Amino acid sequence: MTDLVLVEIEDAVATLTLNNPQMRNPISDTEMIDALISALQRVGRDRSVRAVILTGAGKAFSSGGNLQKIGSPGELGGGDPIDTPDGYRYGIQRIPLAFESFELPIIAAVNGAAIGAGCDLACMCDIRIGGESAFFAESFVKLGLIPGDGGAWLLPRIVGYSKASEMALTGDPVHAQEALSCGLISRLVPDEELLSAARQLALRIAANPPHATRMAKRLLMQGRDQRLDQHLELAAAMQSLAHTTAHHKEAIAAFKEKRPPRFSDA
Structure with missing residues (x-):
């Protein structure tokens, strides 16, 4: 099986790449959850690493949940409702807790779509920069769902309560320029310069004690x-x-x- 999270370490900077581009890098499957948390733990223990970049392979940062599986037997929403909370606790909710305990500065280099849990994943990072094709959608409401992975806690702390409410209650996309204006990203660069810009920023962080x-x-x-x-x-x-x-x-x-x-x- 192809590694679901690629790890590259160079000059004190670790780059983690979600690596399921055919599916646009969903993060709700157990295999991806385990791979991402394992990658965070690996670089977090590496004292040569001083800053981290998170990005997605292909044309999307992350499509969030795997809608092909949701509601299927044995998957989220596919069984007895009494079991669903544990499905979240021992599934996708492990990701925000892993980011909460992660000590290294982490930069989200958002290429293309960051949708649903993908938007929330970007919000788990300390700094977000976007390429011109980046867009964000807190789109759970469009599926008759709510942010089950911490998005309703994370998003207001980044863009404020009013903008977070607008995003979560409409589910509409926020494109790159608007994301910059509302503080969802701190920098907007051409797509072809995204990883270079993220790396330059990471190196500036890594230069410090x-x-x-x-x-x-x-x-x-x-x-x-x-x-x-x-x-x-x-x-x-x-x-x-x-x-x-x-x-x-x-x-x-x-x-x-x-x-x-x-x-x-x-």
């Missing part, structure tokens, strides 16, 4: 739901560790000596 970038990401993520006093307490605890690292000492030494810093992987 790796412990600090991991902690900064964690602080940003946890800050979404903390009171200010809780956030400041966590920041103080993390900063106490950051002050002791060789990376911090090297950064200060390089500043004083007016030279580029040299950060090891350790």
